[in-house]
Amino acid sequence: MFTFIDLFAGIGGFHHALSGAGGQCVFVSEIDEQAKRIYEQNWGDHVTPREGRPLLEGDIIPLTDPEVQHIPDHDVLAAGFPCQPFSKSGFQRGINETRGTLFFNIAKILEAKRPRVIILENVRNLAGPRHRETWSTIIRTLRDLGYKVSDTPTVFSPHLLPPELGGTPQIRDRVFIVGTHVGRERAWAEADSTPTLERKPVDGWNPSMWDLDTHVLLDESEVPSTGPHRLSAEEIRWIDVWDDFVTTLLEVRDGTPLPGFPIWADEFRDVPAITSSTPKWKADFLRKNSEFYVEHRDAIDTWLARHGGLAGFPPSRRKLEWQAQDAPSLWATAMHFRPSGIRAKKPTYLPAMVAITQTSIIGPRRRRITVREGARLQGLPDTFSFEGQPQSASFKQLGNGVSAGVVGFILRESGALELLAEQTQAGAA
Structure with missing residues (x-):
C-alpha cells in the first residue's frame, strides 16, 4: 500500500x-x-x-x-x-x-x-x-x-x-x-x-467505435421524467426548425453533407456585408454563407418563410455549426447550445464537460445527459452520490x-x- x-x-x-x-x-x-x-x-x-x-x-x-x-x-x-x-x-x-x-x-x-x-x-x-x-x-x-x-x-x-x-x-x-x-x-x-x-x-x-448507448447512457426507464435534462418546448422548437433546414438541404443537395463552416441565418444574402473593418476570419464566413445562400436560394427562402424568418429566435439560436458529417438529421446528432450557435456532432464521443451550462443533448434520446451519465464520462462509479445538491452544482463539479x-x-x-x-x-x- x-x-x-x-x-x-x-x-x-x-x-x-x-x-x-x-x-x-x-x-x-x-x-x-x-x-x-x-x-x-x-x-x-x-x-x-x-x-x-x-x-x-x-x-x-x-x-x-x-x-x-x-x-x-x-x-x-x-x-x-x-x-x-x-x-x-x-x-x-x-x-x-x-x-x-x-x-x-x-x-x-x-x-x-x-x-x-x-x-x-x-x-x-x-x-x-x-x-x-x-x-x-x-x-x-x-x-x-x-x-x-x-x-x-x-x-x-x-x-x-x-x-x-x-x-x-x-x-x-x-x-x-x-x-x-x-x-x-x-x-x-x-x-x-x-x-x-x-x-x-x-x-x-x-475512437469512432465509441457508442454512447453502450458505454454511457442509462436505459430510458432509469431516467427521471422531469428535471433539467428534459428539453423545454422552446428548445425543441429551435431543434425542430433547424432539423427541417438540415433535412431540406440534404434533399436539395442529393445527400451531400452540409458544409462545416458556421451557418448564419442572418447572413443569407446575395452580397456579404463586409466592410474594411470586418476581421478576416469573419469576412471568410460571410462570403461562404452568401455563396451557400445563392446556391440554394429557393430552398432556404422557402424554409425561412415556413418558420416566420426565425422570429423570436435569440441570436445564438439563429446559427448552426454542423460538424456531424453525413448524419441524416439534427435529431440524429449530439448537440450543444453554445453562444456561437447550435453545434451538432455525430453521437459517438462527446465534447468536454465544462463548468458552465453547456450540457450535451443526445438527439436520438431527445434530452440532455443526466448527472449519472456525466459521472460515467468522468470515470466515476455508479455508486457515486451527488445527493443533497442541485444538478447545476453537480455538473459544475464534473466539469x-x-x-x-x-x-x-x-x-x-x-x-x-x-x-x-x-x-x-x-x-x-
Missing part, C-alpha cells in the same frame, strides 16, 4: 484512481464547500483521520507555511491545481496572476515532504504558446526539487483510451505532469523531452473534475505504480 494526498481535490477523481490502485488517502484539501461535502459523502470513510484536524481541509495557502506542519508524510502528491490562469476562457495571465502562484504552494509541500511520485493536471492551454514561460518555470522548479519530469507536456484525452483501459467517450484534452523523485542532480542530468504518453489512440483503439480513467492509465504507463510497489516491498524487507 502507498499513501497519497489529494490537493485541489474537487469531488475526488484523483482519489478514485489512486485508491483503486491500492493507495490510502492521508490528506485532502478543497476550498469549495459544496465539493468538500460531496467528496466526504463519497470518500470520507477512506480518508485517514488526523487528531485535532478536520477530515477535509479547506484553503491550501495557510497549510503551506515553511514547516507545512499540518500535512502528513505521503508517497504520492496529486493535484488538479486551478486552471483559470491558463484557461482560454480566462485572461491567461498565468503565473503572474495570484491564482497561478498556487503552484508554488504545491512546490512548498514537495520541498518539505519529498513524496516519491507527483501527478499534476491542468487544462491543455497551460502548455500552449502563450504560457511557454509558465511551463518552463514549472518544469525548472520541479527539477530543482529533485523530480524527473519531461520538457514536453503529456496531453491526453479519455476518448483515446479503449473502455477496458479506463477510457470514456469524452474529448477532454488535459495536460498531465508525472514526476518521480530522483534528486536534483539526476533530475537535471536525465532531463529529456519524451512525454509520458503521446496523444494518440491506445492499443489500436479507434471541473479530472478523468479518473486517464489518471490511472498514466500512472501505470509512467511506471510510477511499479516504482511505488518496489519501494514498498523494499521497505517491508
